[in-house]
Amino acid sequence: MAAKLQRVLDEISQQMRASTDWGEVASYIPELGEVRPDQFAISVATADGGLFSAGDFQTRFSAQSITKVFTLAIALGRAGDQLWHRVGREPSGTAFNSIVQLEHEQGRPRNPFVNAGAIVTTDEVLAGREPREALAEFLGFVRAAAEDDDIHINADVARSETAHGHRNAAHAHFLASFGNLKNPPEKVLGTYFHHCATEMTTQQLAKAGRFLIGTGSYPRMVSLDRVRRLNALMLTCGHYDGSGEFAYRVGLPAKSGVGGGILGVVPGQASIAVWSPGLNRNGNSKLGTEAMEQLAREMDWSVF
Amino acid sequence: MAAKLQRVLDEISQQMRASTDWGEVASYIPELGEVRPDQFAISVATADGGLFSAGDFQTRFSAQSITKVFTLAIALGRAGDQLWHRVGREPSGTAFNSIVQLEHEQGRPRNPFVNAGAIVTTDEVLAGREPREALAEFLGFVRAAAEDDDIHINADVARSETAHGHRNAAHAHFLASFGNLKNPPEKVLGTYFHHCATEMTTQQLAKAGRFLIGTGSYPRMVSLDRVRRLNALMLTCGHYDGSGEFAYRVGLPAKSGVGGGILGVVPGQASIAVWSPGLNRNGNSKLGTEAMEQLAREMDWSVF
Amino acid sequence: MAAKLQRVLDEISQQMRASTDWGEVASYIPELGEVRPDQFAISVATADGGLFSAGDFQTRFSAQSITKVFTLAIALGRAGDQLWHRVGREPSGTAFNSIVQLEHEQGRPRNPFVNAGAIVTTDEVLAGREPREALAEFLGFVRAAAEDDDIHINADVARSETAHGHRNAAHAHFLASFGNLKNPPEKVLGTYFHHCATEMTTQQLAKAGRFLIGTGSYPRMVSLDRVRRLNALMLTCGHYDGSGEFAYRVGLPAKSGVGGGILGVVPGQASIAVWSPGLNRNGNSKLGTEAMEQLAREMDWSVF
Amino acid sequence: MAAKLQRVLDEISQQMRASTDWGEVASYIPELGEVRPDQFAISVATADGGLFSAGDFQTRFSAQSITKVFTLAIALGRAGDQLWHRVGREPSGTAFNSIVQLEHEQGRPRNPFVNAGAIVTTDEVLAGREPREALAEFLGFVRAAAEDDDIHINADVARSETAHGHRNAAHAHFLASFGNLKNPPEKVLGTYFHHCATEMTTQQLAKAGRFLIGTGSYPRMVSLDRVRRLNALMLTCGHYDGSGEFAYRVGLPAKSGVGGGILGVVPGQASIAVWSPGLNRNGNSKLGTEAMEQLAREMDWSVF
Incomplete structure (x- = not known):
């Protein structure tokens, strides 16, 4: 082959x-x-x-949204099937950044790959820690999987996402309004934008x-x-x-x-x-x- | 009579x-x-x-949402019919805090009385100024209309709204993501929560x-x-x-x-x-x- | 004056x-x-x-949809406030022929002026009778109100509406599927298209x-x-x-x-x-x- | 094994x-x-x-909706990829009988397995013929695939579906209103209810x-x-x-x-x-x- x-x-x-x-x-x-x-x-x-x-x-x-796969793997390792109380497993049939279903379904995102869902898995990975600790775990997972330590986060990209990320901020606050964030929206968003910037x-x-x-x-x-x-x-x-x-x-x-x-x-x-x-x-x-x-x-x- | x-x-x-x-x-x-x-x-x-x-x-x-009437009157005085480019005049047929139409209609709220619409009129009143200047204009209007200077904002209520206002924060960031906020979301929200606390x-x-x-x-x-x-x-x-x-x-x-x-x-x-x-x-x-x-x-x- | x-x-x-x-x-x-x-x-x-x-x-x-006002007056005369169990009184915020809210709200149209709502009031006027009897009552009302007997229905227009009225037929069957039609959809549609053709x-x-x-x-x-x-x-x-x-x-x-x-x-x-x-x-x-x-x-x- | x-x-x-x-x-x-x-x-x-x-x-x-797989196979054999102009290939994220997306997406059903989509594939199989001819082709396909001629349609079930099928009738008329049915709604529905009753x-x-x-x-x-x-x-x-x-x-x-x-x-x-x-x-x-x-x-x- x-x-x-x-x-x-x-x-x-x-x-x-x-x-x-x-x-x-x-x-x-x-x-x-x-x-x-x-x-x-x-x-x-x-x-x-x-x-x-x-x-x-x-x-x-x-890598951007591809990192959602790794975050999901880590979140499942931490929360197990409990994660599915916070996020669904169904195709959304809508755009990655649509907020409509989130309202109809009371703040439970359709799946872990739409933005709102990935924000929830990031929140699960954060788990009360500081963003840098969660990001260290994330990078550790990716590097171990790749058997390569030369994988890094581009902080400029992450900062720029933060500055322009009103739509994701809307999702995070919307999740918080339904009680579906354990950490402050700003911290979750910071972590999310950083792992996406790998x-x-x-x-x-x-x-x-x-x-x-x-x-x-x-x-x-x-x-x-x-x-x-x-x-x-x-x-x-x-x-x-x-x-x-x-x-x-x-x-x-x-x-x-x-x-x-x-x-x-x-x-x-x-x-x-x-x-x-x-x-x-x-x-x-x-x-x-x-x-x-x-x-x-x-x-x-x-x-x- | x-x-x-x-x-x-x-x-x-x-x-x-x-x-x-x-x-x-x-x-x-x-x-x-x-x-x-x-x-x-x-x-x-x-x-x-x-x-x-x-x-x-x-x-x-x-007074809460009743203040939206006064804010709208001030915003119309400032922007005239230009305001209607940013917010509609139709009944929404949905709850005051629904975000669904805002997505379907590209960040233009249905009318100035749903929360998103009132956030836009507040943004218009703010107009690049500091929140306290806009709030002074707002209180000035209400007091002149009532011919009574003993009307005040309850800062505790405003602060509490801010602390619990994730849903409104979601609306503000969502509006910002469509370019329909001229001032930073945090400033607009602060002004909004304060005039509502009159x-x-x-x-x-x-x-x-x-x-x-x-x-x-x-x-x-x-x-x-x-x-x-x-x-x-x-x-x-x-x-x-x-x-x-x-x-x-x-x-x-x-x-x-x-x-x-x-x-x-x-x-x-x-x-x-x-x-x-x-x-x-x-x-x-x-x-x-x-x-x-x-x-x-x-x-x-x-x-x- | x-x-x-x-x-x-x-x-x-x-x-x-x-x-x-x-x-x-x-x-x-x-x-x-x-x-x-x-x-x-x-x-x-x-x-x-x-x-x-x-x-x-x-x-x-x-006259088309203007006739919905007369049908509503007759239906209210027949059913009184009972009518509001079958149809709402809120602006729809959607097009006259939208079927979306009808699904979300379990077959109860938003108001008597959207097509689905007018089909319900027509059903109420029909009340088990033959369409020509209901239409006679309708014409009687309009003629009495106008003090003019020279008001008629154009049967050609009504027939043409029937032939092209798939969207209204969809509404009628949808209403029927929720049990919100008392008469067969075909009869209600026939009556509806006829009074609209006044x-x-x-x-x-x-x-x-x-x-x-x-x-x-x-x-x-x-x-x-x-x-x-x-x-x-x-x-x-x-x-x-x-x-x-x-x-x-x-x-x-x-x-x-x-x-x-x-x-x-x-x-x-x-x-x-x-x-x-x-x-x-x-x-x-x-x-x-x-x-x-x-x-x-x-x-x-x-x-x- | x-x-x-x-x-x-x-x-x-x-x-x-x-x-x-x-x-x-x-x-x-x-x-x-x-x-x-x-x-x-x-x-x-x-x-x-x-x-x-x-x-x-x-x-x-x-068999009911399972027959949609066979109808789809036949429709693809008849229309090839042209079929996808009439029906999509995306998960709907909604119930099998939801009409909401059909309105939002202008009469093109999300996929061939939601009811509206299956009505379109049935319409494609019907192709201007009489229902019994289309049903003969359908049964021929199923029997050949199963290598068993003792597979039949239960006409009582089909008739009963027709009598109670207002929701499907609504879908068929809705599709017709968008010009997405080639055959009369009644014929398509009759064929659809019959193949479902296999x-x-x-x-x-x-x-x-x-x-x-x-x-x-x-x-x-x-x-x-x-x-x-x-x-x-x-x-x-x-x-x-x-x-x-x-x-x-x-x-x-x-x-x-x-x-x-x-x-x-x-x-x-x-x-x-x-x-x-x-x-x-x-x-x-x-x-x-x-x-x-x-x-x-x-x-x-x-x-x-």
């Missing part, structure tokens, strides 16, 4: 780099808006310990995502049972109101971030990280989605 | 005081929750300068409300044309999702507050203030609504 | 006829779409028996609307108490999601129809009918609304 | 039959309400041609569902590519607003019906049919869901 996989990645990378439409880079904070759009990287970490890459796989990018290369991300494969030679961060459930949530809720579409076209659990990254999982076989900063109209990486679809097809990777 | 009016007020007051069901006092902040429920007051200021009262008309209560007796409130009669001997704060429009807004939007019910039963423009007060207007004839702190399930004063209905019927007061 | 009123009507009519933008004629059924847009009529019937008109006041037009001139409509004035020399169809409540509903709900705007600009209870007519009321003084078939983007007569606003301003007519 | 599988099925069946809480049988039509609740059946058809059963596997039950045993259903396994010895009704996409839709949308929960707990594509049946798929390995008529509060078979979860766990069957 190794030879074929490397060949497929090279082909995809070459094809993507020849693209004439790279999509639109997110620009709601200056730090993200300054990223050059014509970049592409892809990495695959296999269950047997292989690591295959193509493109700009040594360039770091802002930077990684696709190589680092693919390695950090191996714990979702469920079987193989790499650090086991959580039980197989929990891995399957994280994958179920990624498949049904990982792309907000584009989750059904992604499942239909790609057929793999995955989580996207507004920085242009996508982390995908082939249960039992591989962890995939792609990155291209230009987004499609759903706010997911345009070339990243195309690359993921092509890779799944070429390698015959599908959970279905 | 004077004799009949006084007799009717006395009868109403007597009847209300004999009530066995006073409703539930608002308890979301301690300062409001401590108010004794078995209180009732009613005052009517007539176009020709009369002032009639019954019950606990010398007890001060927290305390008055029903006598003071009835006198302060005379400027909405439209004709007669009292300080004219705004033009007749604007008076009519304020009354139109009070009639269609003054009781949130109970506005149609109030118009149907009472037939007068009015604005209620969670402190148990209601300010009503008989165009061309009188300004009415009632107060009883117990609320019905719609969040309006239970006995206050009943008293207003009875007064309108007995005096044959209706705009229809 | 008579001389001034006639002069104002003539001025308005002249001005409207000089208009270069007549709005768009409703075209969802061929019969309405064929109406020439450049027509305008206005009539005022006064409490003391006067009748003043200008423009095309002898041309008949399709044709009148503005003279006939102004006379038919006199019963809403509340005092004066004309057939009293309902009690003063009920008149006031009908006016309250027209003011808060008469223009769907444009009701607040109309109340703000015109300040009179009124009900519009998609045929381009508007029936307005000056309590204690007059009944107004305007007609111009071109609609504004809210689905109300464009010139009709402008004429109503101008008339109210010139005559100093406002309930506020 | 065969021995273990039979043992697991026997254990599950025994355990379920010892249940003290069978859930509530659907009672919105008399024909379903009369079914005895204390029944349970489970069948598994494997890719290599095996068939394993336990419990009441020879009792026929009403009766099968779990053995027949498990065999009919084999075409979703994707590989193995059985009639291949559709391409592997399409099989995967059907499975993706079943996983993300198969249980309405309980789809995320089912994916989380069971981890297999599945489609439930109000008759108490569930059809599940283990890609590459097996097709599963369970039946128990009592429903949980989400409207899915109570014991059926528990059995499916237990079977998946015991056999280590999960797509994740």
Whole structure:
């Protein structure tokens, strides 16, 4: 498989780099808006310990919402199934930052991947501690999963998110008004914006995502049972109101971030990280989605 | 009319005081929750300068949302019809603190009497100044309208609202995320919570409300044309999702507050203030609504 | 007043006829779409028996939703306040044909003027009878109110509405699914489409609307108490999601129809009918609304 | 595997039959309400041609919404990807019979498994023909897939659904009002109610569902590519607003019906049919869901 996989990645990378439409880079904070759009990287970490890459796989990018997967894993480790009293497990059918359901459903977010839900899992991880302690635990988890200590948070990005983050602040206060935050909104938001500002290369991300494969030679961060459930949530809720579409076209659990990254999982076989900063109209990486679809097809990777 | 009016007020007051069901006092902040429920007051200021009262008309209560009428009058004086680019004039059909429409309608609140709308008018009044300057203008308006300088803001109530005001904070940040706040959310909220914490007796409130009669001997704060429009807004939007019910039963423009007060207007004839702190399930004063209905019927007061 | 009123009507009519933008004629059924847009009529019937008109006041037009006022009056006469168990009295804040609230509120329409609400009042009028019996009662009411037997239903329009009325059929079946129809949906729809297809001139409509004035020399169809409540509903709900705007600009209870007519009321003084078939983007007569606003301003007519 | 599988099925069946809480049988039509609740059946058809059963596997039950999978397969065969212009592929996040999204999204149902979506696929299958022709094609597909001609439609159930089906009628007319029905609503509804009234045993259903396994010895009704996409839709949308929960707990594509049946798929390995008529509060078979979860766990069957 190794030879074929490397060949497929090279082909995809070459094809993507020849693209004439790279999509639109997110620009709601200056730090993200300054990223050059014509970049592409892809990495695959296999269950047997292989690591295959193509493109700009040594360039770091802002992981953003992809970090919600790691925060969820940590929150589940801390709270267990108690977490589900505070957040649901259903696709939302609405945008990542919609507040409508939160009102209709009395402050319980639909799932841990919409912003409000991720704010709740961050609150669970914070658990009365100082943000830096919670962030240390978060970074510890990601670094251990990736077996790489050179993974860091970009404080400038986090600060800029804070300055422009009125919509997320609205969610945090709304959650608090329903009694669904244990820590002060400002502290939760600070922690949330910081873990979202984690930077990684696709190589680092693919390695950090191996714990979702469920079987193989790499650090086991959580039980197989929990891995399957994280994958179920990624498949049904990982792309907000584009989750059904992604499942239909790609057929793999995955989580996207507004920085242009996508982390995908082939249960039992591989962890995939792609990155291209230009987004499609759903706010997911345009070339990243195309690359993921092509890779799944070429390698015959599908959970279905 | 004077004799009949006084007799009717006395009868109403007597009847209300004999009530066995006073409703539930608002308890979301301690300062409001401590108010004794078995209180009732009613005052009517007539176009020709009369002032009639019954019950606990010398007890001060927290005006709360009733102050939105004064803030709106000031904001219209400052911004004119430009204000309507930022806030609508339609009944919301939803609760006073619902955030759903705000998302559907891109951060433009339905009307100036739902909380989000009042936050926008407060922002307009603030206009880059310090909160205390805006509050001085607000108090100046209310005192001039009432011809009474002994009207004050209860800072304890304002502080308590701030501490418990996550839902309003969510609205302010949500508005800011759509670019519909000119001042920082914290400043606007502080100003908003303070003007809501204004305390008055029903006598003071009835006198302060005379400027909405439209004709007669009292300080004219705004033009007749604007008076009519304020009354139109009070009639269609003054009781949130109970506005149609109030118009149907009472037939007068009015604005209620969670402190148990209601300010009503008989165009061309009188300004009415009632107060009883117990609320019905719609969040309006239970006995206050009943008293207003009875007064309108007995005096044959209706705009229809 | 008579001389001034006639002069104002003539001025308005002249001005409207000089208009270069007549709005768009409703075209969802061929019969309405064929109406020439450049027509305008206005009539005022006064409490003391006067009748003043200008423009095309002898041309008949399709009353459409204006008939909901008459159906409501009849339904209230039949069911009294029991009717309010089946339909609410609150502004909807949504379009006339929105089905969203009907689902959220378990099949109880917000008010009798949105389509679903009018279907319920029609069902109440039908009351187990054959449609022609209910329609005979309806026509009897309108003719008696107008003191004019030459008012008829256009069966072609009714049939065309039936053929194109899938949205209303959806509402009727939805109501039936919640048990809020007593008669078969098909029968109720047939009756509804027929009373909507009533044709009148503005003279006939102004006379038919006199019963809403509340005092004066004309057939009293309902009690003063009920008149006031009908006016309250027209003011808060008469223009769907444009009701607040109309109340703000015109300040009179009124009900519009998609045929381009508007029936307005000056309590204690007059009944107004305007007609111009071109609609504004809210689905109300464009010139009709402008004429109503101008008339109210010139005559100093406002309930506020 | 065969021995273990039979043992697991026997254990599950025994355990379920010892249940003290069978859930509530659907009672919105008399024909379903009369079914005895204390029944349970489970069948598994494997890719290599095996068939394993336990419990009441020879009792026929009403397949209801499970038939939407077969209708969708036929509609995709007829229209290909053109179908997706008429219906979406996203989880709805709302109840199976909610009409709210249909209004917000202009008559395009969220996915083919909510009622409105299934009415659209039925309309596509009908394609201008008479209902009996479309139903013949439908039955032909199911019988061929099951390799069993003894599968029939219960006309009494279909008639009863028609008589009580106002909510579905509302959906059909609503779709028609947006121009999203090609055939008359009554014809589409008749066809829809009839294919929903198909009766099968779990053995027949498990065999009919084999075409979703994707590989193995059985009639291949559709391409592997399409099989995967059907499975993706079943996983993300198969249980309405309980789809995320089912994916989380069971981890297999599945489609439930109000008759108490569930059809599940283990890609590459097996097709599963369970039946128990009592429903949980989400409207899915109570014991059926528990059995499916237990079977998946015991056999280590999960797509994740």
